[in-house]
Amino acid sequence: DAGVIQSPRHEVTEMGQEVTLRCKPISGHNSLFWYRQTMMRGLELLIYFNNNVPIDDSGMPEDRFSAKMPNASFSTLKIQPSEPRDSAVYFCASSFGTGGRDEQFFGPGTRLTVL
């Protein structure tokens, strides 16, 4: 069974451009999480969904960031307009979302560089 799939794996863009990161969770998982990882701030939870519904977006840094989950097998994280400080590795993770032994399975990440 395929794990969490993220695309693109690497993205280099210029300041002001729109960036869209994509994620396909593991089939059957009900919760999906978007994280950002930087050296300075570590691993930050940006937003998470359960059954395609956003549960908590308090980690989204600014209005420039938005996320959607139109169906159980696809989610996007969009940054518009992008800024150099958005450069980071963005991870998507999924889990069954029921609590208990509910480990999250992470995708390989998207390394974003904003010039």
Next chain:
Amino acid sequence: AQKITQTQPGMFVQEKEAVTLDCTYDTSDPSYGLFWYKQPSSGEMIFLIYQGSYDQQNATEGRYSLNFQKARKSANLVISASQLGDSAMYFCAMISWGAGGTSYGKLTFGQGTILTVHP
């Protein structure tokens, strides 16, 4: 609110020796679980081991064991017989939920510990 504290930014260990990575947690929820993840230099996040708050025995998975001390709110990871491939960042994480509630699977992560294994 939940909190995970990893006080060791970096640790060094000799190959074949055992090493303990510290993790303390804080939650007011009666039910919770502790996880450890490994992140090698290649960047992927790998699940290692899980301990539930009501588990009677400490969890073990191969060379990994979790030293769970509930009264001290600690969940230290012990790696036995270290290997060069164990060099990585290690994250402690927690899931918790109140009576009748659900966490939706949300994990709270610590800041991580970088482990370096010397030959």
